[in-house]
Structures are given as C-alpha cells and as structure tokens.
Amino acid sequence: MRRSVDGVLSTTLRVGYAYRQIGGVRLYVRSYEGGSPGPTLRMKPGDTLRIKLVNDLPPNRDAMPADMSRPHQFNNTNFHFHGAHVSPSGIADNVMRTMAPGYTYDIEIEVPDDHTSGTYWYHPHHHGSADVQMSSGMVGAAIIEGDFADVPEITEARERLLVLSQVVHDASGMIEDFETLFPETATRFLAINGQRRPMIAMRPGEVQRWRILNAGYQDDMLLDLEKHDLHAIAYDGIQLGVVEPFQQLLIAPGQRVDVLVKAGPAGTYALDAAPYDQGHPSPTGPLARIVVSGDPMDMKLPAALPPQPLESIRDAEITNRRTVVFSATAPEADAAGHWQEFGFFIDGKKFDPRRIDHRVELGAVEEWTIVNTHEHDDHVFHIHTNPFEVVSINGKPLAVPQWRDTVIVERKGGEVVFRSRFLDFTGVYMVHCHMMNHEEMGMMQTVEVYQP
Ligand SMILES: [Cu+2]
Incomplete structure (x- = not known):
C-alpha cells in the first residue's frame, strides 16, 4: 500500500516481468512492482499523485501494424486513473502517452478538493498492449478516503x-x-x-x-x-x-x-x-x-445513508443529446472463431487516435443514448474523466437514477441512457468497451472537451 503524506502520494511504479505463483500455477508475466495486483494507492481529495513509472520491459520485437487495432507492441505502456475526475492532459491522466520500454516517465495528477471519495483503480491504457498487460495482473486499486464519515x-x-x-x-x-x-x-x-x-x-x-x-x-x-x-x-x-x-x-x-x-x-x-x-x-x-468463527459481535447495518454526493441532472440542464452505437461482426460459429475473424466498432468505425469522434464544449450537460446492436455479446460502456447518471435501461426509466463510470449495455438492441456534466477539464480522452479484447480490437472513440 502507498499512502499520501502531507497531501502528496509519491511513489515509483516499476513495470517489468515477474514470476508469480497462483493456484499452483507458475506464471511469468508483466507486472507492477513484481506483484499482482499492483500496490494499492490511498489518498484524500485534494491530494497530488506523483508517480515515477519505470518501464523495465524489454524492447518491442514487432513493428507498428498498418491496422492500429491489431494488438501490438506489448511492451509499451502508460497509466490511467479509472473513474477519477482529473485532467486527461499533459502528464496527468493522459492515455494518449506512450511509455516505451527502457525509459522512465513522470505522472502527476491533482485530485480536486471536492472529488468524490470511494473505490477507484488504475491500469495501463496504451492501445495495442493494454489488454495483454491487464490480463497479466497490471491493475491496482486507488482509494480516495473519507466517504461515509458520519455513518x-x-x-x-x-x-x-x-x-x-x-x-x-x-x-x-x-x-x-x-x-x-x-x-x-x-x-x-x-x-x-x-x-x-x-x-x-x-x-x-x-x-x-x-x-x-x-x-x-x-x-x-x-x-x-x-x-x-x-x-x-x-x-x-x-x-x-x-x-x-x-x-x-x-x-x-x-x-x-x-x-x-x-x-x-x-x-x-x-x-x-x-x-x-x-x-x-x-x-x-x-x-x-x-x-x-469466534466470539459473536453485535454490529448493525446502517438504517439510512446520507444523500448521495452528486446532484441529479434535471431536464432543463441538458444542452445536447447524442447517440453512440456499439456493434460487432462475428463469424457464423461465434464462440469458436479466431480473433482475426471478428470486428468491433463504435458508430461503425474502429478506433483511430488521430480522429476526434465527439467534440463537447466545456461545461456542457449532455444526454447520451448508448445502443448495442451486436447479436452475440453484451458490451461494457466506459467514459473517462466525468461520471454519468444512468436514467434508463432498455427503455425503462430507473426509479432511482444511478451514478456510474462503467455500465453494461445488453446485446440485441440493448440501450442505456445517461446524463453527464463535462466539467473542469479540457482535453482528449476515451469512450470504450471495458471488455479489453473488444477495446484492443477497436471498440474505442475519442472525446475532445474544448473551451468555447
Ligand atoms: Cu465489448
């Protein structure tokens, strides 16, 4: 565990191969700090996260493919603070950075004073290698302390x-x-x-x-x-x-x-x-x-919780609406197919880091409808930087809207409607399926939030 001290969490994260014993199996895989999961980061709202990421993986053996959505160059990495409302630019939560093997990189992320407290996490997000690295155990929890202080x-x-x-x-x-x-x-x-x-x-x-x-x-x-x-x-x-x-x-x-x-x-x-x-x-x-086992305890569940921290988004706040469609192509014998026979798309296209898919004004309040037209699979929508309030699923309004940063969109025309405030940070960040096989094969888009 790595804790913040006097407002700063300062740590090294070394990325390298490590042996692991798990369930009687010996693995030799990429890791953070030789372990899996990586160290737990604990901080408070208002703290600064200062990470020296040392990429000790060996050089990549393969060249860049013509198709960016063919998995490639598994030894490149970078750092994503999943769910955090922080800057996506510069050396902060910027998943467009490439952290090449053999080099060391500084990451500095300021967590706002009014950030929600709770359970967050981090993982690599470099297109081409994120899936291989996360499935190897390059993941870790990031806990922002201070929730439920009065319960x-x-x-x-x-x-x-x-x-x-x-x-x-x-x-x-x-x-x-x-x-x-x-x-x-x-x-x-x-x-x-x-x-x-x-x-x-x-x-x-x-x-x-x-x-x-x-x-x-x-x-x-x-x-x-x-x-x-x-x-x-x-x-x-x-x-x-x-x-x-x-x-x-x-x-x-x-x-x-x-x-x-x-x-x-x-x-x-x-x-x-x-x-x-x-x-x-x-x-x-x-x-x-x-x-x-042991002596009984008489602990109670709370009878009530304080109001949830984010203000619900009213109809009158909405400044724009858009629809995002997840789709895929699959061979006839779906489950047995080779990965090269599948295609994963958002709005009919594979990911292209040079293309901006959505431009959103800073301060906009938008209602997005996410549709999954794929016959075979549910998908898992995630957007960086700002959480969203899910208001309906498959056409049914939720009795209590639910704040989230990641949500399942069911197959065969499943539909999730959410609202989100695009606050505080400009820059380019990602919308994607969090099933990493799909993201790696192109089920990802860019969002640019700009200052009007
Ligand atoms: Cu997916």
Missing part, C-alpha cells in the same frame, strides 16, 4: 479490498500472444488479490465493508455469497443514498461496488461467481471462502 456502522466496520481477476495464461504460464486471451473460453480460473480462493475471516454478527473491484480483463461476474446478502453502499466510487441489498450482484469489468456484509452463524460460506449469460457464459467458480 459509524460503516466507519467502524473492518475494511477489505477484493480485486477480482480472471487468470489466463498459455502452456508456458505466459501471455505473449493475443490468442491466449481471445476465445471466450480463455479464462483458466478466477482470483482475488492475486490468490486463488483465499479465506476471509469474520466473527458471527460482524459487519465488514468490502471494496470490490472487477479488474478482470474481459467478463462479468455474478457474485453470490452463500446464505448472505451483499448490501451495496457505493457504485464506481460514488456513495449511494440508500443501502441496496442483493442475493446476487452482477459486476462488469471496470466496475466497483462497495458492500457491507453481516456475518451469520459460525460456519464456512462460499463466495462464488455464479452462472450468468452475457452472450457467452460468464466465468464461474469459487472466489473465496468466508470462515465465520
């Missing part, structure tokens, strides 16, 4: 961080070819914090707060904790205004959910990824075992 049932709860990942590797325990990642059956097993099926200890009646991050490179997970509800208190780092209890909770890649768990009687309970159909079967299997 003792939450501040007194023991906190745990659960970084979910899909572990994937070739016969040599490496990821050096896109074919290791692409078939929809590619995942070998699921892990939490780089461990296969770890134990989580609780006492009977204890309430714990779990910060859950789906850092898997590709798929949804339907979380199921045997005989226990998961009580959601925040999505994507943004506090909810009411506790939402779930028997099963779906989390897409890129999303976070903070939950309270109140342990039942002594015993061992399974935390699993349960079957779910996202167009292909989501990966299933054991995630952790919860061992409840």
Whole structure:
C-alpha cells in the first residue's frame, strides 16, 4: 500500500516481468512492482499523485501494424486513473502517452478538493498492449478516503479490498500472444488479490465493508455469497443514498461496488461467481471462502445513508443529446472463431487516435443514448474523466437514477441512457468497451472537451 503524506502520494511504479505463483500455477508475466495486483494507492481529495513509472520491459520485437487495432507492441505502456475526475492532459491522466520500454516517465495528477471519495483503480491504457498487460495482473486499486464519515456502522466496520481477476495464461504460464486471451473460453480460473480462493475471516454478527473491484480483463461476474446478502453502499466510487441489498450482484469489468456484509452463524460460506449469460457464459467458480468463527459481535447495518454526493441532472440542464452505437461482426460459429475473424466498432468505425469522434464544449450537460446492436455479446460502456447518471435501461426509466463510470449495455438492441456534466477539464480522452479484447480490437472513440 502507498499512502499520501502531507497531501502528496509519491511513489515509483516499476513495470517489468515477474514470476508469480497462483493456484499452483507458475506464471511469468508483466507486472507492477513484481506483484499482482499492483500496490494499492490511498489518498484524500485534494491530494497530488506523483508517480515515477519505470518501464523495465524489454524492447518491442514487432513493428507498428498498418491496422492500429491489431494488438501490438506489448511492451509499451502508460497509466490511467479509472473513474477519477482529473485532467486527461499533459502528464496527468493522459492515455494518449506512450511509455516505451527502457525509459522512465513522470505522472502527476491533482485530485480536486471536492472529488468524490470511494473505490477507484488504475491500469495501463496504451492501445495495442493494454489488454495483454491487464490480463497479466497490471491493475491496482486507488482509494480516495473519507466517504461515509458520519455513518459509524460503516466507519467502524473492518475494511477489505477484493480485486477480482480472471487468470489466463498459455502452456508456458505466459501471455505473449493475443490468442491466449481471445476465445471466450480463455479464462483458466478466477482470483482475488492475486490468490486463488483465499479465506476471509469474520466473527458471527460482524459487519465488514468490502471494496470490490472487477479488474478482470474481459467478463462479468455474478457474485453470490452463500446464505448472505451483499448490501451495496457505493457504485464506481460514488456513495449511494440508500443501502441496496442483493442475493446476487452482477459486476462488469471496470466496475466497483462497495458492500457491507453481516456475518451469520459460525460456519464456512462460499463466495462464488455464479452462472450468468452475457452472450457467452460468464466465468464461474469459487472466489473465496468466508470462515465465520469466534466470539459473536453485535454490529448493525446502517438504517439510512446520507444523500448521495452528486446532484441529479434535471431536464432543463441538458444542452445536447447524442447517440453512440456499439456493434460487432462475428463469424457464423461465434464462440469458436479466431480473433482475426471478428470486428468491433463504435458508430461503425474502429478506433483511430488521430480522429476526434465527439467534440463537447466545456461545461456542457449532455444526454447520451448508448445502443448495442451486436447479436452475440453484451458490451461494457466506459467514459473517462466525468461520471454519468444512468436514467434508463432498455427503455425503462430507473426509479432511482444511478451514478456510474462503467455500465453494461445488453446485446440485441440493448440501450442505456445517461446524463453527464463535462466539467473542469479540457482535453482528449476515451469512450470504450471495458471488455479489453473488444477495446484492443477497436471498440474505442475519442472525446475532445474544448473551451468555447
Ligand atoms: Cu465489448
């Protein structure tokens, strides 16, 4: 864990190959600081994040392809602070930077004083290599502290961080070819914090707060904790205004959910990824075992939460509307197809970093409709820099609109409508599918926010 001191979180992140032992398998993959996940960054609103990123990977062996959306040059990297409302320009959260092997780069990100507090994360975002690097475990949590300060049932709860990942590797325990990642059956097993099926200890009646991050490179997970509800208190780092209890909770890649768990009687309970159909079967299997034992505690779930921190966007605020269409082409035998037979598009086009797809005035308040015309797969919409308020899904208005930075858009014409304020920062940033196989193959656009 790396913490801010006197308003500055100063750290090195070394990117290099490392051996890892996980679930009885020996991997040799790209990593942050030799581990997976990378170090957890903890800061407060108003802090400055100052990172020296040392790219110790070997030189790239391949030349740039003519088609940018063929995965390539796996040893280039950069840094993205997912979900943060920070500058996308210069040496801040700028995913257009190339951090080449053999060089060291400074990153400096100022977190605004009024930033929402919650569970965020970081990962590489270089087009061509991000998927290979994230599936190798180059992911980490970034926690902005200070939420629920007036809710003792939450501040007194023991906190745990659960970084979910899909572990994937070739016969040599490496990821050096896109074919290791692409078939929809590619995942070998699921892990939490780089461990296969770890134990989580609780006492009977204890309430714990779990910060859950789906850092898997590709798929949804339907979380199921045997005989226990998961009580959601925040999505994507943004506090909810009411506790939402779930028997099963779906989390897409890129999303976070903070939950309270109140342990039942002594015993061992399974935390699993349960079957779910996202167009292909989501990966299933054991995630952790919860061992409840010891002296009982009488901890309570909060009866109420304070109002959520972001003001709902009124109809009268909207200055513009636009529609964004996710689509794909697939071979007839979808699941068995080779990746080169697929195409992934937004508004009918593959990603081109030289093209600006959306120009938005600074201060605009927009309503976007995201449509997924792909027959085979749900997709996962994510936009950088500003969170959005989901107001309807598949034509049905939400009773309580939901602030998010990442949302599932269902296949066969699924539709999500959200509103967003484009505040504080100009620059170019990304809209993309957070299923990294899709992003890497072109399901990404640029947004330029400009000062009128
Ligand atoms: Cu997708």
